[in-house]
Amino acid sequence: MTRLTRLLRTSTFRLSVVYLGLFVLSVVTVLAYIYLNTSVLLARQTNETIDAEITGLAEQYRSGGLQSLVRIVAERSRSRDGGVYLLSAPGGAPLAGNISAMPPSDDDFDWIEFAYRSPPAGDAGEPETGTALARHFRLAGDFRLLVGRDIGAQRNFEALIRSTFIWALGLTLLLGLVGGLMMSRGFLARIENMTRTSQTIIAGDLSRRVPIAGSDDEIDRLAGSLNDMLDEIERLMAVARQVTDNIAHDLRTPLSRIRARIEDVLRSRQDEETYRAVLRSTLDDADRLLATFNALLSIARIESGVDRDALATIDVSAALADAVELYQPLAEDAGIGLAVEISDGLKARGDRQLIGQALANLIDNAIKYSTPVAGRDARQPAPAVAVSGRRVGSRLEIIVADNGPGIAAADRGRVFTRFVRLEESRSAPGSGLGLSLVAAVAKLHGGSVRLDDNRPGLRAIIDLPAAD
Amino acid sequence: MRILLIEDDREAAGYIARGLGEAGHVVEVAGDGETGLELAQSEQFDALIVDRMLPRRDGLDVVATLRGVGDTTPVLILSALGDVDERVRGLRAGGDDYLTKPYAFTELMARLDALARRLHPGQARTRFRVGDLEIDLLSRSVRRAGRSVPLQPREFRLLEYLMRHAGQVVTRTMLLENVWDYHFDPQTNVIDVHVSRLRAKIDRDFDRALLHTVRGAGYMIRDEADPAS
Numbered sequence: 001m002t003r004l005t006r007l008l009r010t011s012t013f014r015l016s017v018v019y020l021g022l023f024v025l026s027v028v029t030v031l032a033y034i035y036l037n038t039s040v041l042l043a044r045q046t047n048e049t050i051d052a053e054i055t056g057l058a059e060q061y062r063s064g065g066l067q068s069l070v071r072i073v074a075e076r077s078r079s080r081d082g083g084v085y086l087l088s089a090p091g092g093a094p095l096a097g098n099i100s101a102m103p104p105s106d107d108d109f110d111w112i113e114f115a116y117r118s119p120p121a122g123d124a125g126e127p128e129t130g131t132a133l134a135r136h137f138r139l140a141g142d143f144r145l146l147v148g149r150d151i152g153a154q155r156n157f158e159a160l161i162r163s164t165f166i167w168a169l170g171l172t173l174l175l176g177l178v179g180g181l182m183m184s185r186g187f188l189a190r191i192e193n194m195t196r197t198s199q200t201i202i203a204g205d206l207s208r209r210v211p212i213a214g215s216d217d218e219i220d221r222l223a224g225s226l227n228d229m230l231d232e233i234e235r236l237m238a239v240a241r242q243v244t245d246n247i248a249h250d251l252r253t254p255l256s257r258i259r260a261r262i263e264d265v266l267r268s269r270q271d272e273e274t275y276r277a278v279l280r281s282t283l284d285d286a287d288r289l290l291a292t293f294n295a296l297l298s299i300a301r302i303e304s305g306v307d308r309d310a311l312a313t314i315d316v317s318a319a320l321a322d323a324v325e326l327y328q329p330l331a332e333d334a335g336i337g338l339a340v341e342i343s344d345g346l347k348a349r350g351d352r353q354l355i356g357q358a359l360a361n362l363i364d365n366a367i368k369y370s371t372p373v374a375g376r377d378a379r380q381p382a383p384a385v386a387v388s389g390r391r392v393g394s395r396l397e398i399i400v401a402d403n404g405p406g407i408a409a410a411d412r413g414r415v416f417t418r419f420v421r422l423e424e425s426r427s428a429p430g431s432g433l434g435l436s437l438v439a440a441v442a443k444l445h446g447g448s449v450r451l452d453d454n455r456p457g458l459r460a461i462i463d464l465p466a467a468d
Numbered sequence: 469m470r471i472l473l474i475e476d477d478r479e480a481a482g483y484i485a486r487g488l489g490e491a492g493h494v495v496e497v498a499g500d501g502e503t504g505l506e507l508a509q510s511e512q513f514d515a516l517i518v519d520r521m522l523p524r525r526d527g528l529d530v531v532a533t534l535r536g537v538g539d540t541t542p543v544l545i546l547s548a549l550g551d552v553d554e555r556v557r558g559l560r561a562g563g564d565d566y567l568t569k570p571y572a573f574t575e576l577m578a579r580l581d582a583l584a585r586r587l588h589p590g591q592a593r594t595r596f597r598v599g600d601l602e603i604d605l606l607s608r609s610v611r612r613a614g615r616s617v618p619l620q621p622r623e624f625r626l627l628e629y630l631m632r633h634a635g636q637v638v639t640r641t642m643l644l645e646n647v648w649d650y651h652f653d654p655q656t657n658v659i660d661v662h663v664s665r666l667r668a669k670i671d672r673d674f675d676r677a678l679l680h681t682v683r684g685a686g687y688m689i690r691d692e693a694d695p696a697s
Contacts, residue, residue: 290570291653298652301551310553325622326648329661353552357652364656434655 012187016180020173027172031165038161042154046133047111053083054135054147066143070096073145082150084116084132090142102136102146111135113151131155190219194226206234242417247296250432251289258285295433302354302440311445313467314355316346316396320389323359327367331385335372339383343390347467350445358441361434362400362460363387369404369458395447396466401459412451438462469493469514469584474504474530475546476522484517487573488580501525508534513541515584517576520547520558528561535562542583544576552651574685578637585633596631599691601670601678603631612670622647623666630679630689639686663687 007013053076061069073087077098086097094100103114111133118128134148190213197210209230210223265278320342331338348355366385375382386401407415416439435449438460442449447464471493475481478499485495496511498504501522508516508530516534520527531543545563547554558566565579594605600613608624610617619627626647630638640659644650667679680688 291655294653298551322648326650326654326658326662329665330656330658333661351552352649353651356650357654360650360652360654364654 010184010188013180013184020176035161039158046149084148086146088144299437299440302444311349314350314352316348317342319355327363331367335381336367336370337381337383339386341388346396348464349467354441358438366400366402370402396464398462401454403457406458471515472496472513473517474498475519501530505530516543531562575639578639581636598634635690637682637685637688
């Protein structure tokens with residue numbers, strides 16, 4: 001495709017052609033209106049003048065007869081105000097007037113338009129010519145009278161309007177087309193730029209970004225969102241790469257352990273009880289690996305957002321109370337007091353299972369890392385974990401806080417990444433996927449989760465959009 | 469029980485059939501959906517175990533077809549698809565329970581037993597009794613040896629589920645699904661703690677224990693002195 005055809009096929013150009021068409025149509029309408037009105041008005045003026053003169057001459061003829069008419073016609077013929085007169089004797093010889101001959105016409109009272117020639121006035125040079133509109137009559141005795149007016153000026157004026165008309169139209173078309181082409185060229189250049197950038201990105205250079213002109217128009221906004229999309233893709237690819245590395249590491253470790261154990265027991269003859277014990281621990285390890293796989297799969301599924309359509313309005317207060325109730329006995333057995341403060345009627349669009357699992361993960365973590373605080377009553381420990389849910393404006397805020405070692409501010413963002421387990425917690429049971437799941441669930445629900453210092457301990461805050 | 473197993477993985481089918489045979493059940497195996505459907509329609513079974521993805525005819529389609537002709541044999545669906553909506557789809561097609569692969573054999577057994585029990589009238593019952601332990605669903609009261617045992621609402625539902633399945637193994641997952649309506653694995657022994665609380669209330673002050681732990685499987689409520697229960 002040549003550059004010109006590409007230019008002609010841009011939507012901007014097509015749009016300007018359509019616009020130009022409409023504009024030309026309105027210009028034509030306005031000019032035609034002016035032209036018609038003017039020419040009709042001029043023609044009517046001429047006709048009225050001629051009719052008035054005829055009335056005057058008729059009166060003279062009636063009162064003074066032919067002689068008086070000859071005198072008046074001769075007099076008026078000299079006045080050179082655009083009037084055209086001729087009074088002729090039977091046989092056509094002119095008696096008075098300022099044109100040389102009658103135009104060929106037989107009908108009485110008829111309007112005629114004709115080219116005339118006037119005889120040289122006195123001694124002065126050439127005969128004048130022109131175009132006139134006139135009426136002519138037969139008088140008694142085959143005398144003939146023609147009264148008319150020169151319409152050269154009127155015709156000139158009409159011709160001027162017509163040529164103005166054509167020039168205006170031509171200029172409009174020319175300027176419109178040139179303007180359209182220039183606009184399309186600017187537009188095309190920016191789009192081509194974006195196309196080139198995307199092709200570079202497709203070719204593998206994901207760090208490239210679409211240039212932004214800085215005019216904040218719709219193309220800039222499009223470029224901006226393309227860039228945002230590219231940022232997100234780049235981030236996701238980095239995450240995917242890191243996850244792959246982590247999966248390789250975190251799954252290879254237990255798998256090698258299983259392999260080593262089986263190899264060991266096969267090499268050295270053992271009694272049946274030992275075999276059984278090895279099989280049992282292998283089964284446990286396999287279950288743990290499967291649980292890890294399942295957790296990874298559900299995080300991936302949640303992050304892909306396919307469950308978003310299945311969200312319904314759920315009672316978050318009840319979900320939170322259920323999760324607390326599930327863990328209450330566990331906390332009590334560990335000597336951890338739970339302080340619970342949940343507002344009634346918290347609602348959100350969500351999935352009860354996912355919300356439940358996210359809350360369970362947070363409460364589970366909080367209990368795991370808290371240290372018991374002795375209460376005044378020996379059987380009733382003072383709260384070490386606090387769970388609360390409340391509405392703040394149009395958002396829901398769910399807080400699970402503990403009094404454990406907390407997480408250093410620098411590490412707080414990192415722990416949401418899959419398999420990231422801080423050195424301090426390596427010894428504690430867990431897959432390193434719990435907080436990733438919480439983050440994925442919060443994001444699916446249009447919310448977020450963040451970690452804060454609980455002084456001492458950790459405070460996890462889930463923020464969700466509320467539903468009414 | 470006479471059980472029809474529709475499963476295309478021959479190794480898995482052999483393993484399930486062997487296990488069920490050892491437990492005293494008679495098992496027929498079909499290797500694809502079409503054969504399975506024919507067998508199910510021509511012979512009488514107490515329960516069906518149907519894999520979800522089968523050659524020649526999809527597992528859900530087999531179940532839906534059976535339900536369409538009025539067959540009410542209990543169906544346990546096995547599937548590698550474990551998400552909640554997949555599960556809902558399975559139950560909507562007419563499955564009575566849904567088990568995600570991989571599963572422990574004890575889990576399969578426990579669920580199958582629970583399903584087969586549904587054959588017998590019992591859903592409408594409002595009182596259950598195991599030994600000298602009684603639960604009344606209408607007055608929401610529990611008595612052991614004539615003495616009233618106060619329970620928290622969740623403990624009551626836990627006991628109700630165990631009593632409905634008296635004499636059967638009930639797994640932790642079954643409890644989590646049916647008592648808490650949670651379809652995920654909390655990864656911690658939360659259920660054990662709840663069960664031991666319940667046990668403290670119904671068993672501790674009595675000389676005979678009724679709520680038993682079945683190692684590697686789950687729990688069972690049963691009066692061992694009374695073989696009928």
